[in-house]
Amino acid sequence: MNKYLISGNSVIAEAAIRAGCQCYFGYPITPQNELTEYMALHLSRKEGCTFIQAESEISAINMVYGASIAGARAMTSSSSPGISLKQEGISYLAACELPAVIVNMMRGGPGLGSISASQSDYFQATRGGGHGDYRTIVLSPASGQELADLTQRAFDLADNYRTPVIILGDGMLGQMMEPVEFHKEAPENLSTKSWALKGAKDRPSKIIKTFTSNPNELEEINWRLFRKYRLIEREEVDYETYMVEDAELIVIAYGIAARIAKGAIKKARAHNLKVGMLRPITLWPFPFKKIQEISKRVQYFFVFEMNMGQMIEDVQLALEGNGEISFYGRPGGVIPTPSEVFRILSRQYYQKGLNR
Amino acid sequence: MLIKTIFSGFGGQGVLSMGYNLSRAGMLEGKMTTYLPSYGAEVRGGTANCTVAISDEEIASPVASSPEFIIVMNQPSFIRFQNLLQSGGVFLVNSSLVNIETTRGDIEVVEVPATQLAEELGNTKVANMVMLGAFVKKSNLISIKTLIEGIKETLGKTKPALVDINKKALNTGYNLF
Amino acid sequence: MTIKTVYKRPKLLKERLFHYCPGCGHSVIHKLLCEVIDEMNLKERIVCIPPPGCSVFAYNYLDIDMAESAHGRGAAVATGIKRVSPETIVFTYQGDGDLSAIGTAETIHAANREEKITAIFVNNAVYGMTGGQMAPTTMIGQKTTTSPYGREVNKEGYPLKMSEILSVVEGTVYIERTAVNSPKNIKKTKKAISKAFQVQIDNLGFSMVEILSPCPTNWKMSPIESWHWVDKEMVKEFPLGVIKDRIKVKKC
Ligand SMILES: Cc1ncc(C[n+]2csc(CCOP(=O)(O)OP(=O)(O)O)c2C)c(N)n1
Ligand code: SF4
Numbered sequence: 014m015n016k017y018l019i020s021g022n023s024v025i026a027e028a029a030i031r032a033g034c035q036c037y038f039g040y041p042i043t044p045q046n047e048l049t050e051y052m053a054l055h056l057s058r059k060e061g062c063t064f065i066q067a068e069s070e071i072s073a074i075n076m077v078y079g080a081s082i083a084g085a086r087a088m089t090s091s092s093s094p095g096i097s098l099k100q101e102g103i104s105y106l107a108a109c110e111l112p113a114v115i116v117n118m119m120r121g122g123p124g125l126g127s128i129s130a131s132q133s134d135y136f137q138a139t140r141g142g143g144h145g146d147y148r149t150i151v152l153s154p155a156s157g158q159e160l161a162d163l164t165q166r167a168f169d170l171a172d173n174y175r176t177p178v179i180i181l182g183d184g185m186l187g188q189m190m191e192p193v194e195f196h197k198e199a200p201e202n203l204s205t206k207s208w209a210l211k212g213a214k215d216r217p218s219k220i221i222k223t224f225t226s227n228p229n230e231l232e233e234i235n236w237r238l239f240r241k242y243r244l245i246e247r248e249e250v251d252y253e254t255y256m257v258e259d260a261e262l263i264v265i266a267y268g269i270a271a272r273i274a275k276g277a278i279k280k281a282r283a284h285n286l287k288v289g290m291l292r293p294i295t296l297w298p299f300p301f302k303k304i305q306e307i308s309k310r311v312q313y314f315f316v317f318e319m320n321m322g323q324m325i326e327d328v329q330l331a332l333e334g335n336g337e338i339s340f341y342g343r344p345g346g347v348i349p350t351p352s353e354v355f356r357i358l359s360r361q362y363y364q365k366g367l368n369r
Numbered sequence: 370m371l372i373k374t375i376f377s378g379f380g381g382q383g384v385l386s387m388g389y390n391l392s393r394a395g396m397l398e399g400k401m402t403t404y405l406p407s408y409g410a411e412v413r414g415g416t417a418n419c420t421v422a423i424s425d426e427e428i429a430s431p432v433a434s435s436p437e438f439i440i441v442m443n444q445p446s447f448i449r450f451q452n453l454l455q456s457g458g459v460f461l462v463n464s465s466l467v468n469i470e471t472t473r474g475d476i477e478v479v480e481v482p483a484t485q486l487a488e489e490l491g492n493t494k495v496a497n498m499v500m501l502g503a504f505v506k507k508s509n510l511i512s513i514k515t516l517i518e519g520i521k522e523t524l525g526k527t528k529p530a531l532v533d534i535n536k537k538a539l540n541t542g543y544n545l546f
Numbered sequence: 547m548t549i550k551t552v553y554k555r556p557k558l559l560k561e562r563l564f565h566y567c568p569g570c571g572h573s574v575i576h577k578l579l580c581e582v583i584d585e586m587n588l589k590e591r592i593v594c595i596p597p598p599g600c601s602v603f604a605y606n607y608l609d610i611d612m613a614e615s616a617h618g619r620g621a622a623v624a625t626g627i628k629r630v631s632p633e634t635i636v637f638t639y640q641g642d643g644d645l646s647a648i649g650t651a652e653t654i655h656a657a658n659r660e661e662k663i664t665a666i667f668v669n670n671a672v673y674g675m676t677g678g679q680m681a682p683t684t685m686i687g688q689k690t691t692t693s694p695y696g697r698e699v700n701k702e703g704y705p706l707k708m709s710e711i712l713s714v715v716e717g718t719v720y721i722e723r724t725a726v727n728s729p730k731n732i733k734k735t736k737k738a739i740s741k742a743f744q745v746q747i748d749n750l751g752f753s754m755v756e757i758l759s760p761c762p763t764n765w766k767m768s769p770i771e772s773w774h775w776v777d778k779e780m781v782k783e784f785p786l787g788v789i790k791d792r793i794k795v796k797k798c
Contacts, residue, residue, distance in 0.1 A: 018393045018404065041643070041676040041692070044408060049679070053692040057701070066680055066692045066702070069618065069648040094598075094617065125598055125614065128408070189431045190389070190404040192396040276429020351429045 016194055021160050022047035022090075022187040025116055025180065028164035029088055030056055033200035034114070036063045036087040038076040042095045043128040044184035045118040049090065070095040074102030074115070081111040082221055084209025086168055090116035092184065093134055094125060096142075103177050104143030107238070108223040111208070112171035114164070115149075116180045118187035121346025129346030130185035130269060135323035138181050139297040146235055148242050150178040150249065151296040153267040157191040163294075165197065174245055175208070181296060183319070185269050185348065251294040252303055256282065260289030261367040263307055264358070265328055266317040267293050269348075274317050276351030277358055286362050288315075296324070304331035313365055314338045317354060319347075337365075370425050372510055373433035377418035377450055378442025378463070383497030387440070388419035391501065393523070394516040395423040403431035416445060423510055438508055440500055441467060442483070451476075461504055463496065479507060486541055495538035502542025513543050556580035558589060558609045565603060569769025571759025572600055574726040575668060576607050578736045579639075583610060586743060592635040593627055595620045599641035600674040618649025621656035624663040635746055637664040642683040643673040646708045653708070657752040660717030664742045665754040667708065670761040671780060678764030682706035685779055690764070705783045709756045713790040719751035721790040725758035725781070727773040734786075750796040758784055 019027070026048045029037070037056050039049035049066065057064035063080070067073035073089045080087035091099060096117045106113050119134050121127035138151045150170050152163045160182065167178040210219060225231050255275060257263060266274040271292040281288040291307065293300050308314075314336055316325040321344050328338060341357045343349045362368060374391070378384040385406050395402035406419040420433045435455040441447045442463045454460055456475045465484035481503045487496035498520075505513050517536055524532050555561075558580035564573045583592055589610055596604040598617040605612040615623040620638035628636045638645075645653055645667050656663065672690055673679040679692040683705050687696040712718050720742055724735040735757055742753035758780050760772035767775060 016396055018389070018396050018402075040648070041673050041679040043676050046677050046679065046691070050691045050694075054694045058695070068650065068682065125602070125616070185405070185431065188405060188408050190392065191402060191428070191431075273430050275427065279426075279429070348430070348432050350432065350434045352434075 016192045018190050018192055020047045020188060020190050021157055021182065022118065023051045024157050024160040024193050025090070025164050025182075026051035026055070028161040028195060029114070029168070030059070031195055031197040031200055032165045032168040033086050033203045034088050034168065035061060035085040036077070036080040038065050038067050038073040038080075038087070038089050040067050040070045040073050040091065040095060042070075042092045044120060044130070044187050045090050045092045045116065047187070048116065048118075070098035071101065074099040074106075077113045077115075078102055078106055078109075078111065081106065081113050082109075082210050084206035084211070086112070086114075086172070086203065088114040088116065088168075090118070092118045092120045092128075093122050093131075096134060096137070100137075100143035103149065104141070104145050104147065105223065106177040107141070107143075107147035107149060108145065108234070109221050110175040110238075110241075111177070111221070112168075112175050113177045114167045114171055114180065115177055116182065119181065119183045121344070127346040128184060130183040130319065130348060131344070131346045132183060132268060132270060132319040132323075133344065134181065135296065135318070135320060138179050139299070139327070147238060148245075148297055150174070150176060150245060150298075152178065152180050153294055153296050154180065154182055154186060155268050155272045155292065157186075157189070157193040159294075160186060161193050161195055170249065172203075172206075174241060176241070176245075181268065183269050184346075246298040249295060250298045250300050250302070252300040253292040253294060254303075255290040255292065257289035257291065257307060257311075259287050260311060261287045262289075262313045262315055262358070262362055262365070263311050264288060264290040264315045264317055265293070265304070265324070266290065267296060267324065270317050270319050273349060273351050274354055277354035280351065280355040281358055281362070284359065286359060286368070288358060288362065293324075299327045299331070301327070301331040304328060305333075308332055308336045312336055313361070313367065315358060315361055316340045318342045319349070320344050371422065371428065372424070372438070372508070373420060373422045373436040374438040374440065374504070374508070375418060375420050375433055375436050375450060375453070376440045376442075377416070377446035378497075380417045382417075382442045383494065384417045384442060385419050387497045387501045388421045390516060390520055390523070391504075391511070392421045392423070394511045394519045395421075397515050397519055398511055400424065400511075401426060401428050403428050405431040418446065418450075438504065440504055442497070442500065443467065444469065459507055461500060461507065463500060465496070479503070481542065481545065483542070487538060490534060490537055490541065492534055495534055498535050498538035499542040502539035503545050504542070505539075506543045506546060513539065557584050560607050560609050562606055564607065566600065567761075567763040569760055569762040569772055570600070571670065571726045571757065571761070572668065574732060575666070575735070575757055575759065576601075576604065578726075578732065578739060579666070580608060582736060582740045582743065583608075586740060586747075588635055588743065591633060592637070595623050595627075595636070595638040597638070597640045597644040598675065599644055601639055601641065601668065602675065604639055618644050618647070619652055620644065620649060621652040621661070621663065621665065625656050625659070625661050628661060628663050632662070632749075635664075635743060637666055637743070637746075639666045640668065641674065642667070642669045642671065642681045643676075643679075646682045646706050650708075654712065654715060657712050657715045657754075658717045660751040662746050662749050662751060664746050665752075666739065666742075667754055667756040668759045669756055669784065670759045670764075671705075672761055672764045674761050674764055678761075683708075683784075685783060707784065709754065709784075709789045712752075712754060715752075717752050718754065718790055719792045719796055720745045720753040720788075721756070722788045723756040723758070723784060723786050725776050725786060727758070727760055727776040731786070745793060748797070750793060756784070758786070
């Protein structure tokens with residue numbers, strides 16, 4: 014298979030095209046511009062495909078909503094401030110049970126923040142983000158290769174569960190290049206979508222909507238959504254473990270932070286510190302069960318995020334008061350180094366007396 | 370083995386292309402590699418830099434907080450990066466355009482008159498390739514053959530007329546020491 | 547021999563190096579704003595709303611009060627300030643991506659409410675800050691990173707003329723389109739800015755100066771070429787001059 018050296022943003026775009034994405038709607042924002050630009054170059058002239066640079070992120074997500082109603086595989090991408098604007102549309106997609114893929118290459122916030130990589134949108138992504146009671150599947154890639162693989166998976170999950178799927182990357186993953194292989198040469202023929210609206214030919218007319226003046230009806234819609242979410246929680250949890258078997262201290266980190274943490278753990282192991290890692294790949298659904306299982310043997314957990322502590326709340330929920338958690342975070346788009354994380358890790362390790 | 374290198378200079382000096390071609394050659398030799406360009410507002414005002422990591426193992430962070438090698442093509446980059454280099458690191462300086470001396474005694478400074486040599490080859494634009502050739506010899510990270518093959522592939526598609534001069538420039542730099 | 551000062555650094559321009567690319571129009575416009583604000587003696591009562599865009603760092607250069615807005619929302623933010631504090635002279639500084647794409651709604655509705663604010667609208671036909679993507683003002687056929695094959699009318703539409711659009715909105719009082727690609731045009735721009743501010747001082751309504759401004763970096767031209775391009779190409783699509791002037795009508 015061919016290896017490519019292209020930016021993470023371009024990897025997502027290429028993988029999306031290979032996954033059969035027919036429509037892309039975007040709006041410029043650093044650090045994800047290469048994705049939009051790749052689509053302008055490679056999707057805009059493809060037979061049956063559409064590329065539009067919208068006048069705003071609000072417009073872009075609503076174009077996705079429309080394309081999804083028409084039965085196409087559609088996606089949009091942005092970075093933190095733009096994702097805030099998309100929340101209204103994501104809420105409607107979730108409510109109408111329409112598939113869509115939304116990429117967030119996170120940058121430092123709040124406000125206009127910085128264009129440097131960050132993980133400050135964990136809450137927004139994993140708690141629905143917009144108004145109303147809903148969830149979106151959230152995938153957290155940590156390498157160029159995973160950007161390719163998870164993009165394919167995002168489209169499949171979106172269609173299977175008829176739900177918006179978020180790929181939660183960051184500016185660093187988007188900008189950097191590393192060798193990547195695409196497992197799919199070209200998009201397969203996708204089946205037509207049963208829900209698509211094209212006109213009531215040979216069938217009764219259909220409606221896609223969320224508004225109802227009857228609270229009981231809305232309650233039933235919410236119950237239906239949550240039956241689906243329970244199913245996703247059962248079926249789709251994904252994570253990676255690294256050297257957990259004999260570990261006394263477990264690092265929990267995702268995305269780019271997990272990658273940095275892995276470097277720190279290698280240093281720790283070189284010093285004979287028994288440290289391992291759990292890396293959630295799906296942030297929602299979150300690997301609660303796996304953490305509980307590990308906590309039967311391990312007492313100490315170390316959460317590392319590039320924010321002031323968001324996923325740590327899910328870890329706390331998972332541990333239900335068992336085990337001890339310490340936290341290290343750098344907000345605002347500062348990129349910590351593996352040596353720095355190793356320093357903090359090893360201090361924790363010795364303070365807890367784990368070396369004895 | 371994990372080796373990180375920073376390339377820096379004016380936009381237009383081909384700094385990003387040095388890093389990209391090195392990283393790609395690393396990939397062609399089956400190594401792990403990352404390439405991280407500077408981006409956004411950082412590139413306004415005309416400077417550019419990038420970081421390349423090459424390793425036998427997975428690379429934790431593509432950022433270099435204390436790189437083994439730094440290549441500077443102009444004076445502002447010299448000033449900005451000289452203190453970042455790790456102790457014992459190698460500092461490759463485009464001596465045609467940089468005329469100051471380092472204040473550090475714990476690093477190896479290699480002067481490469483890249484712009485002048487490129488001019489002698491008939492095209493100042495290939496100063497970057499002269500420098501890259503010199504770097505390959507100094508660092509021994511990848512083979513010059515892979516690099517030339519790689520550049521033939523990428524440049525051959527877009528600007529085939531320039532393959533020859535780039536190859537010459539790489540060899541000129543490589544054969545300096 | 548007597549020495550005569552023919553040019554000096556405007557008082558309100560901070561002593562800092564511009565981060566703008568060589569040949570960029572933003573630096574000229576900043577300088578003009580400093581001069582006008584100083585000459586009209588407005589420093590103590592003026593607030594600027596700079597946008598996300600290359601001019602996001604305008605506060606590094608203009609020594610006046612400034613409050614950053616979200617992308618495109620300048621006119622709404624300015625409305626808030628002006629309504630609370632009518633004595634303050636409030637102006638937005640906005641790029642073409644900011645004012646004519648994501649901020650179209652805010653701009654049109656602020657103008658329609660006859661908000662007593664001023665927009666300094668810098669039209670460089672691209673998104674500068676984010677790396678040269680197509681803007682609503684991009685010329686037909688112009689290549690950008692998101693119109694790599696050149697802007698096509700049937701897919702991307704026509705260059706949007708915000709000044710003309712706003713001229714049919716009742717609440718606008720003064721709209722002029724100028725450029726900063728020659729000494730003559732720079733002088734005219736300065737005059738237009740002071741006129742627009744005067745409209746606000748006189749409490750007449752919404753005023754705007756659209757300034758055609760070179761972006762050599764993203765147009766992939768030398769500064770000189772980019773100045774010529776404004777004359778040769780942009781002016782055809784965006785003719786210079788006063789587009790609307792209702793000052794006299796409003797005054798009586
Ligand atoms: C909601 C949101 N979307 C996107 C961006 C990214 N962004 C920053 S500036 C800008 C536009 C720049 O173009 P323009 O307004 O024409 O100003 P110029 O840089 O050319 O002066 C964009 C899209 C943002 N900051 N916020
Ligand atoms: S990119 Fe364009 S608008 Fe931005 S500073 Fe450079 S020349 Fe000016």
